Amino acid sequence: MTVDFSSLHKILKDKTRRDILRCLNEKGSLSYVELMNATAVANTGRFNYHLKVLGSLIEKQNDGRYDLTERGRLAVQLLDKFPEKALQTRSVKMKRKRIAVEVALVIVCVIAVSLLLVSLQPKQPSFDVTYWKQETGSGPYSNPNAIQYRFNVTGTHETFQFATGIAIDNALAPYVNRYPFETITFSNGTTVPGWSSEYVHNGQFTFTLFLQRTLTDAQLKSLTQDLKEALKSTQ
Numbered sequence: 001m002t003v004d005f006s007s008l009h010k011i012l013k014d015k016t017r018r019d020i021l022r023c024l025n026e027k028g029s030l031s032y033v034e035l036m037n038a039t040a041v042a043n044t045g046r047f048n049y050h051l052k053v054l055g056s057l058i059e060k061q062n063d064g065r066y067d068l069t070e071r072g073r074l075a076v077q078l079l080d081k082f083p084e085k086a087l088q089t090r091s092v093k094m095k096r097k098r099i100a101v102e103v104a105l106v107i108v109c110v111i112a113v114s115l116l117l118v119s120l121q122p123k124q125p126s127f128d129v130t131y132w133k134q135e136t137g138s139g140p141y142s143n144p145n146a147i148q149y150r151f152n153v154t155g156t157h158e159t160f161q162f163a164t165g166i167a168i169d170n171a172l173a174p175y176v177n178r179y180p181f182e183t184i185t186f187s188n189g190t191t192v193p194g195w196s197s198e199y200v201h202n203g204q205f206t207f208t209l210f211l212q213r214t215l216t217d218a219q220l221k222s223l224t225q226d227l228k229e230a231l232k233s234t235q
Contacts, residue, residue: 008075011057016041017050018079021057021068025076029067127235128154129228131220132206139182139210140194146182146210149220151227155203168195171230179223182210207231 012018019039024030030038041047051058057072068076132150139146169192176183181193194210207227215223 008078011053011055012075012079014050014053016047017054020050020054021072021076021079024058024066024068025073029061029065031065035066126155127228127232128152129207129224129231130154131224134214140184143182143210146194146212147214149209149211149215149223151207151209151224153197153205153207153231167234168197168231171234172227175226175230178226179215179219180212182212 012021016039020035023035023038027038036044036047039047041050051066054072056069057075058066059069059072060066130152132152135148135150137146137148138144139148169190172195173190173192175181176191176193179193183191184194185191196208198206198208200206209223209227
């Protein structure tokens with residue numbers, strides 16, 4: 001195995017390999033067993049791996065003993081000139097960089113999953129009520145003087161439907177005394193404004209309220225908002 005000096009850092013960053021080089025430098029040639037005992041390595045498979053990684057820094061003599069090559073002696077000199085801490089600096093920096101990249105990837109994944117979950121959540125349909133027009137016409141109990149205030153009620157999609165008539169009655173009941181509605185009183189004593197609705201298309205309805213007299217602009221604005229809140233509460 002030929003060793004390029006550019007790869008010395010990778011080879012020398014391991015303590016066991018540094019110990020092997022230093023033992024051979026201090027004691028001269030050593031047998032396999034002597035070298036293994038000197039470096040306190042118990043696992044032969046692991047020890048063989050380190051010998052292989054050291055490559056051309058060491059050589060095996062004809063008698064089976066190991067010794068340093070010229071490159072091995074230069075490597076020991078590098079170890080003496082540059083403390084182990086300096087040799088490990090690059091490794092620490094690379095490890096920190098790797099951790100930073102991994103953390104960044106985790107954050108990106110979390111954001112991506114969060115955005116996906118948000119996109120998968122069913123969207124709440126938008127809801128709007130706008131004043132359309134005023135007409136004179138029959139209200140509850142065929143009052144010929146009743147004034148019809150008509151509103152456009154819009155949802156976001158074809159499946160939008162109004163709630164039951166009872167739910168709308170209950171939602172409108174609190175506003176009976178706020179506006180001059182034409183009213184209907186049921187047998188249970190509940191009084192509600194007179195109203196009607198008609199489906200148009202694509203989640204759009206016209207909604208009609210019957211009043212006893214014309215509203216001021218301020219009253220109409222207030223009624224439009226109250227009607228929006230009341231009908232929205234029934235969805």
